[in-house]
Amino acid sequence: MEIDAGGGPVPPRDLPDLLGRLVRQDPDAVVALDKGPDGATVPVSRTELERRVAALTGELRKAGVGPGDCVAVWLPNWSDALVWQFAAAAVSAHVVGINTRYNVTEVAHVLARARPELVALAHDFHGLDLLRRLREAVDQASSPAPAVVLVPGPGRERPAAEEIAASDVGRGAWTPDPDAAPGDPAVPDPQALAVAFTTSGSTGMPKLAAHRAAGVLSHAVADAAALGIAPGEHVLCALPLSGTFGHTLAMAALAAGGVCVLEPVFDADAVLDDMAVHSVTHVACGDDLMARLAEAWRARPRDLSSWRWWGAADFQGRARELAQWAAEAFGTTTCGVYGSSELFALTAAWPPDEPAPGRWAGGGRLVSRAIEVRVVDPATGKVLPHGQEGELQFRGPNVVDSYLGDAEAAGRAFTGDGWFRSGDLGRLTADDAFVYVVRMGDALRLRGFLVDPAEIEQRLAEHPDVRTAKVVGVPGPDGATAAVGFVVAVDGQEPDPAELRRWCARTLAGFKVPAAVQVIGAMPTTNGPNGVKIRADVLREWAVRSMDQSESRPSRQ
Structure with a gap:
């Protein structure tokens, strides 16, 4: 950080200025470690x-x-x-x-x-x-x-x-x-x-x-300080830079003068080798990826004593178990984090001195004083006191500025008094700290990515032999969330479940293709005040039973 005439820090004025300052401080210092086509490390100054x-x-x-x-x-x-x-x-x-x-x-x-x-x-x-x-x-x-x-x-x-x-x-x-x-x-x-x-x-x-650029820059500086990244320390960048989690962590590493250890392909053994060789200090990822790292380490232990901090996203409910493993094996401090595409990842993180196991939960302390959070009753909009659960809402430079190609989306996303509706359920523990409870909707976390099941349902329903489709998430054989689709066929048709999965694979990313599809005679429904709704809880029971029976091709219910 550059210092003004009065001895105070002068923040970078823009992203190119951030890079220019790094060069002026130490032009030959390594800023990133690339992977060549043969897997060899390619340092970038x-x-x-x-x-x-x-x-x-x-x-x-x-x-x-x-x-x-x-x-x-x-x-x-x-x-x-x-x-x-x-x-x-x-x-x-x-x-x-x-x-x-x-x-x-x-x-x-x-x-x-x-x-x-x-x-x-x-x-x-x-x-x-x-x-x-x-x-x-x-x-x-x-x-x-x-x-x-x-x-x-x-x-x-x-x-x-x-x-x-x-x-x-x-x-x-x-x-x-x-x-x-x-x-x-x-x-x-x-x-x-x-x-x-x-x-x-x-x-x-x-x-x-x-x-906006100003938001990217200010958030990177705030995260660098909140995460305690020191100049020259190595930060694992294994999550895609195309997403907010990977992008935010990389920008924080740069703002701190750290080194981005870039992983273009996630291979657990290769990542562990890099963590050991390059003395990685900071890792941020979901428990899904961490579980793969833990399994690979147990098969072939490495010296990860430099690993100081894990920013954990509890996607599969395994953060507690893995936090204990990391603490016992390497002395690593695990801190739950919170963020989204609209708010940036690492909008909040629990401080290392917060007691465990509370420190391992999602949420945390806001990384910047410029960010505000409140909890409101989702039905009435009433602001709730500390300790009561409601929708988490945010204001600050980290909040989304617009939605490309959808001018009306921002209007739907904000309250009349300018707070962003996160769609997440949580509760405040202090004015600047909160616990994340659960997503208010039915989003699925597949391979570390948040996926709206409606996207998969829409694709299934586009099949000419399908009349209705519903997708639910259940624990798969490996503990990760698996998407299971249920479809009601058009009268007189009998679609093949395997063909329906291939149908999805033609247009959806691989991690969105349902692990199984079941053809059923009718959807279980309930009559509610707003009309007839499909009972997702019943479908989850059916999906779990199917998974437990390890059916390679689910049969008609």
Whole structure:
């Protein structure tokens, strides 16, 4: 942190200024550790990152990308994703991350809502044909085709001219030149949108929650302090940078002067090796990923004595068990955290001196005094006192500024007096601290991603042989939440459950495809004050019974 004439800290004025300060403090310090195609570590210095950002900034200006424009970043956890974030912010544009698992329909939805000028596309990554998916998505999307920028990734050769030409989906294609001239410097607008994250909406397709650059920057600085990341410490970046959890942690590491240990593919053994070799101090992830790390460590222990802090999201109810394991094995302090695409991840975290096991619960103390939280009765809107459960609502610089392609969504998301409706149930323990209880809706946590079951239900119902569909979540054989679909067939039809799963896989990401589908004669229902409703509790019982019986192909109930 730079100091003013009075001896006080001067916060960075914008994202490029944050990077510039890191370079001025120690130009040769490592800022990120990439993975080459052979798995070897590729260190990235602060100076190199700044040079690549300057070069890409010049190329974006040359391509006509400027204030208010959107850039889609379809990359794994490479330092290139950081380069694109900083370069877009430098020209007052914003990025929207696309998960490498996304399928055609999901990508088409992002293209239609965000209307990006170009798509930064991972070239030859992990055997994924992202270009094919993009072509099909462009055909589906009701928006102009974007330019394509092929990004080779760390330690890889630039694509050949014919590969670049073949990547054109209607608006040209090129590949970044790390030696491109930076062009004339410009002062970015900190009030311009900088990043948007996909999040499940009531329609079953993702909303795109966008945040201003000033919010990204202030939240990164606040998280760096709240998490206690020291300069030079290594932070594990295993969650996708395209999502708010991974993005927020990486930005906090940069704001602290730390090192991002980037994992483009989650392989538990490789991640543990990196944690040991690079003396990782901070990890933030759900208990689903941590359970995989614990299992791999028990099979082959490593020295993880440097691991000081785990920011835990209790997606599967295993945080307590894993927190005890980490504490006993390495002396690691586990702190429950809270956040969302609309609020940034790590909006709150319990301090390390908070007693366990309360410290392991979701929620925590707000990371910034600029953020406010209250709890209200969801039926009446009455503000509730400490200790009473209600909807968590927030105000502050971390709160979503707009939804790309959906001007009316913000109106639905905010109260009349300007508080964001989180849709989460919780209770205050202090004016700036709260306990998260549960999601008020029926969202499913699949492979660490929050998924609206309506999205899967919508796809099942699109099958010509299906009349009605309902999806519930139950514990699968590995303890993770599994989506189980129930469908009522069109009269006279008998759809094959395996075919229905294949039907879903054609347009949905793999983690959204139901683990099982059952064809039933009729949905169990109940007559409520608002009409007839399907009894999800009964379907969950049926799904659990089916899982317990380990039926490979569920039969008709």
